[in-house]
Amino acid sequence: MKSWLPIPASSHFSLKNIPFGIISTASNPRHRPAVALGDHVLDLSAFASSAGFNKLSTDLQSNLGVFEQTTLNDFAALGRPYHRAIRQYLQDIFSENTSHEIKTNTSLQKEALLPIADVTTHLPLSIGDYTDFFAGRNHAFNVGTLxxxxxxxxxxxxxxLPVAYHGRASSVVVSGTPLRRPWGQALPAPGATEPIFRPCARLDIELEMGMFVCKGNVLGEPVALEDAEDFIFGYVLMNDWSARDIQQWEYVPLGPFNAKNFGTSISPWVVLADALEPFRTEGLKNEAELQSYLKEDRKDNILDIQLEVSITTATGNSTTLTRTSSKNLLWSWSQMLAHHTVAGCNLRSGDLFGSGTISGFDAGTHGSFLEQTQGGKVTIKLEGGEERKFVEDGDTITLTGWAGGVDGELVGFGQCVGQILPAISRK
Structure with a gap:
């Protein structure tokens, strides 16, 4: 799929992708929807107001007001057929043989087609609720073994069943937002029985994918597994920062609390479900006899996204820590969604699901420091001679994810970046 717009072969944002996000610029600080395309973004607000969608069918044009909003919630709520139509329209007008005026209209290009380096990205949706699952069976096994x-x-x-807990939506932040090392109660040493209050000493990452819900269901009416795909808007990368020492002390009997609620980083561009449809594969085999509401006929129910984690220390040295794939999940997003609603819980547009930590079994495939260091017993050797057992102040963690890649047609997420700042001072 070739475009008249030059798109680097290495770009995550090929014409096969068309991910949606929220941007602002120095000249226009208003938050507004956009799509990423190579080294550019298309400002959908400016494009719509300049009659860029004039060749869209009349019934679809009636909803173009969603591109005047400051989040993608209203667009997401229109459902997958609408997302599909808009994505297809944008692919058509940027294809090399298009007859759309944007190909030659320099005024329209100047107004709506902006260098990606000149925009600031923001949270793509207003997140009402955030649920973090535990679907990475290798991670669950690795940590359980420890x-x-x-x-x-x-x-x-x-x-x-897809194990999960309800996280904190208010502290989900967009890529590039620094986070403070959290304070909390923790046991000072192995065998101790009385906690102390201190900055987290075992700060960790969790390599995850996130899924945004596009539309809601009625309270009391579960979403059937065969209908669950219709509720999926798209996907992002997610780093579920975790304070392991705080978590160890607090999580019994109700699960993690302050160990998880100080920050969760997500990538800014939502890759639509349709864009990832070609990259389905069969997930990990589940030997259990599932309840009927979780039995999935489709075998290729898991996405195969290549994932990487790297660390850049305060000295500027960068090291790749992890290479793995999202196919290391036991449960599909449809199964997670069906289970989430089976008791009657109502979802809403913009709700966020986390997959749980994605890991392999082998060295270099683990999605957390906890696994890589065997609970802090083994040191990770970094470029430049530095070492780590857990994340230190000044460290920047970068998640990257993509699928495809033949002939410059990557369908990727860009990056999810987060830096850890020192804990606040306390008297």
Whole structure:
């Protein structure tokens, strides 16, 4: 799929992609929708107001007001057929043989087609609720083995349902937002029984994917598994920052709280579900006999996204820590969504799901420091001679994810970047 707009072959934002986000510029600080395309973004507000969608069917044009909003929630709520039509329209007008005026109209290009380096990105949707799942079975097994041994690594319920907890939506931040090292209660040493209050000493990352819900269901009416795909807007990269020492002390009996609520980073561009449809694969095999509401006929129910994690220390040295794939998930997004609503919970446009940490079994495939260092027992060797057991102040973590790549047709997410700042001073 070739474009008249020069798009680098290495760009995550090929014509096959068309991811949606929210931008602002120095000359126009208002938040507004856009799509990323190579080294440019198309300002959808400016494009719509300049009659750029004049060749769109009349029934679809009636909803173009969604591109005047400051978030993507209203656009998402229109549903996947509308998303599909807009994406197809944009692919058509940027294809090399288009007859659309944007190809030759320099005034329209100047108004609506902006260098990506000149825009600031923001949270793409207003997030009402955030639920973090635990669908990465390799991670669950690796961590369970550290704490309980391989025979008891997975809890009895793990293969029977998509385990999850409700996270904190207010502290989900867009890529590039720095976060403070959290304070909390933690045990000072192995074997201690009384906690102390201190800055987190075992700050970790979790390599995840995030999924945005496009539309809601009625309270009390579960979403059937066969209908769940219709509720998926698109996907982002996610770093679920985790304070392991705080988590260890607080999580019994109700699960993590302050260890997780100080910040979750996501990438700014939402890759639509349709864009990732060609990259489905079969996930990890589940030997359990599932309840009927979780039985999925489709075998290629998992996305195969290539994922990388790198660290850049305060000295400027960068090291790749992890290379893995999102196919290391036991549960599909449709199964997560069906389980989330099976008791009658109502979802809303903009709700965010996290996949849980995505890991392989081998060295260099783990999605957390906890796994890579075997709970802090092993040191990670970095470029420049530095070492890490957990994240230190000044460290920047970068997640990258993409699929495809043949003939410059990457469907990628860009980056999810977060830097850790020192904890606040306390008297």
């Amino acid at each position: 704490f309980r041994g391989p025979a008891n690594a997975l809890q009895p319920n793990y293969n029977h």
